[in-house]
Ligand SMILES: Nc1ncnc2c1ncn2[C@@H]1O[C@H](COP(=O)(O)OP(=O)(O)OP(=O)(O)O)[C@@H](O)[C@H]1O
């Protein structure tokens with residue numbers, strides 16, 4: 337599996353200086369004072385990976401450059417400046433990416449090739465010729481991921497990222513269905529946590545139906561159930577049907593993991609016949625709660641766990657900005673352990689202020705982002 341080993345960020349923590357952050361651990365935890373740059377660092381990493389995958393993450397912060405070192409030897413570069421470019425603009429190349437001051441050089445080069453903002457010059461033109469009004473966005477994005485070490489895969493960069501920030505999920509690719517979903521009654525435009533959860537539940541249902549589900553057996557059980565809908569099933573038959581039912585839907589590792597959390601609150605997540613996830617309160621086993629009626633913390637937790645489980649084999653770097661925000665302290669203590677269990681080969685870079693998030697999972701490395709800030 338490919339992953340990020342090191343990140344270089346220029347002109348964020350200290351003016352005109354590059355900070356190199358070693359993230360070569362399964363879990364890297366960013367800590368540090370408010371405003372020290374934790375969310376900015378996660379946003380920059382996500383922007384850089386999105387761009388290298390030909391996607392875009394509209395990240396408002398500008399005037400920085402970044403370098404992402406991947407395990408397979410690739411180095412992704414990205415710079416963002418809030419100034420217009422001339423028609424003959426060409427992005428600078430990083431000359432010797434392994435050198436400590438290469439980002440500084442690149443940033444200086446970049447700044448020398450862009451124009452000052454003036455009243456006439458209100459449009460930014462990207463490298464691909466796309467125009468943007470300065471009042472709606474203030475970024476120009478320049479990428480250079482051309483330096484590929486021999487032997488690296490020919491297509492794609494082999495790493496995608498998922499950013500959870502401000503309690504919303506941002507995938508590398510824009511979720512196409514997102515707009516279509518607005519036609520559904522239950523979605524207001526802003527309600528993207530719900531949208532994310534819905535899409536993840538549908539994806540989960542499709543994946544599980546394919547892999548963990550014996551549909552013939554399931555149909556047979558359904559027929560027997562219908563046959564006895566008005567009368568009592570003989571005890572011996574009922575026992576056999578219950579046995580078959582458990583074989584037809586073997587317990588998924590996902591359900592086992594997710595119910596570590598829900599058993600703490602007297603609840604349980606289970607599958608419906610259509611493999612949709614639903615919640616029930618253990619003391620009222622006959623009633624179930626639809627996914628859109630779950631609490632905010634329950635939705636957030638399910639999204640985080642589903643996203644990890646469904647992307648576990650896709651070289652995904654999970655960038656989670658304060659994932660603990662709506663979770664009880666006991667859930668916080670379990671979160672990284674479970675994410676790691678569901679996606680053991682994935683990489684997690686997390687920011688938090690919560691001591692409960694730290695020290696519970698294997699492979700953690702804690703970085704105080706404040707150590708990169710220096711008063712000149
Ligand atoms: N355009 C800008 N130029 C300079 N500084 C900026 C700009 N935009 C934001 N900042 C500052 O950058 C700092 C870093 O913000 P960031 O959101 O990364 O902090 P954080 O470590 O995530 O903090 P918190 O723990 O409060 O979430 C803040 O002080 C913010 O005000």
Ligand SMILES: [Mg+2]
Pocket residue numbers: 374375376657
């Ligand atoms: Mg933050």
